Amino acid sequence: MNTRSVKIGAALLVVGGLAYAGVKGIGMASALANAAAVAHTPVFAEADPATLQHVADQLQITQDQRHRIQAILQNERTAAAPDIHALMATAQSVRAMTDNGDAGADKIHQAIAAQQPALQDAIVHIAKVKSEIYSVLTAAQRSKADAMLAAHDDKVAARINSLSGASDRLVSAMAWRLDLSDDQQGRVRSIVDSHKTQVVNLLRQLEAQRVQLQQTTRGGAFDDAAVRQAAAGPAHTAVDLATALATAKSEVFAVLTPDQRAKVEALRTQRQHHMMAFWHAHQGA
Numbered sequence: 001m002n003t004r005s006v007k008i009g010a011a012l013l014v015v016g017g018l019a020y021a022g023v024k025g026i027g028m029a030s031a032l033a034n035a036a037a038v039a040h041t042p043v044f045a046e047a048d049p050a051t052l053q054h055v056a057d058q059l060q061i062t063q064d065q066r067h068r069i070q071a072i073l074q075n076e077r078t079a080a081a082p083d084i085h086a087l088m089a090t091a092q093s094v095r096a097m098t099d100n101g102d103a104g105a106d107k108i109h110q111a112i113a114a115q116q117p118a119l120q121d122a123i124v125h126i127a128k129v130k131s132e133i134y135s136v137l138t139a140a141q142r143s144k145a146d147a148m149l150a151a152h153d154d155k156v157a158a159r160i161n162s163l164s165g166a167s168d169r170l171v172s173a174m175a176w177r178l179d180l181s182d183d184q185q186g187r188v189r190s191i192v193d194s195h196k197t198q199v200v201n202l203l204r205q206l207e208a209q210r211v212q213l214q215q216t217t218r219g220g221a222f223d224d225a226a227v228r229q230a231a232a233g234p235a236h237t238a239v240d241l242a243t244a245l246a247t248a249k250s251e252v253f254a255v256l257t258p259d260q261r262a263k264v265e266a267l268r269t270q271r272q273h274h275m276m277a278f279w280h281a282h283q284g285a
Contacts, residue, residue, distance in 0.1 A: 058148065059141045072132045080125040083118040090115045094246050099261065101254030108250065109243040120235035124228050127213060131222035142220070153211060160203045167192050177267065178260045187255045195248040202241040209234040 061069070094111050097103045134142055171189045174180060180188065213230045216223065253261060 055148065059137065059144055061141075065136050068136045069133055072129060072136070076125055076129050076132075080122060083121045083125070086118040087115055087122065094242075098246050098250035099253060099265075101250050101252070101256070103246075103250040105243065105247045108246045109239075112242050112246065113239050116235050116239050119238055120228065120231045123213070123231040123235055124224070127217050127227045127231065128222055128224075130214070131217040131220050134217070134220035137220075149214070153207070156207055157204075160200060160207060163196070163200050163203070167196060178256065178263050180260070184255050188252055191248055191251045191255070195244055198244050199241065199248075202237055202244060206234055206237045206241060209237060 090111060094108060097111065098108065134145070137145065167189055171185055171192060174188060175185050209230075213227070213234060216227050216230050253264075256264070
């Protein structure tokens with residue numbers, strides 16, 4: 001597979017805002033119940049190489065466009081690196097403080113909220129990437145990309161709605177992976193149910209804000225002040241969502257035994273290794 005095409009496909013998924021709202025939010029919510037809420041889904045965790053290639057092929061990206069989009073990605077990757085590193089450091093810190101199951105919601109929120117400016121900056125960077133890539137596309141390609149993104153929006157909304165009735169399925173997956181006792185299953189189900197409505201509502205709010213944010217860069221336009229103002233809402237919502245998920249994770253971990261927590265750590269390490277292998281295999285020069 002042409003790794004350059006994969007990069008272009010990945011860029012076009014960024015164009016849709018998939019990175020910071022849709023897949024990331026759903027992946028975190030699924031991880032909450034499936035693996036004791038420990039996995040923070042990487043940006044393209046659910047975007048397989050075939051899908052990425054399909055996006056590039058559907059838009060019929062030319063060789064010149066590929067080079068120009070690669071330059072855009074490299075420039076923005078460098079510009080966004082400090083914010084991304086700060087967010088990753090916070091994610092690791094929150095994960096550590098919740099691994100013992102004794103972190104309170106206030107402490108968790110304080111740690112996450114400190115990074116809201118960095119999160120807002122990261123959202124602005126994503127919007128800038130979209131704008132710059134759209135300026136490379138032809139009118140026909142932009143129209144096709146808009147149609148593909150609209151279809152994606154419908155799928156994201158459907159997946160968020162499906163989470164409303166997923167408690168039993170998700171707790172069963174945890175029980176199978178971690179060998180939960182009947183008592184533990186009941187306690188975990190209560191925790192999931194107590195946070196589920198809030199998480200689903202926040203995901204819906206975040207998705208609506210993402211769609212609204214996309215309008216500020218329609219057709220390749222980019223006004224930094226307007227985009228930054230539009231990014232404030234989703235950044236705040238993302239902080240609330242991350243706080244809710246991390247709080248639920250801490251409560252779930254309080255129910256687990258040391259051996260079960262070790263199993264979660266093994267699953268987390270395995271997932272990270274798989275993701276690193278994916279990126280090493282599909283990132284080209």
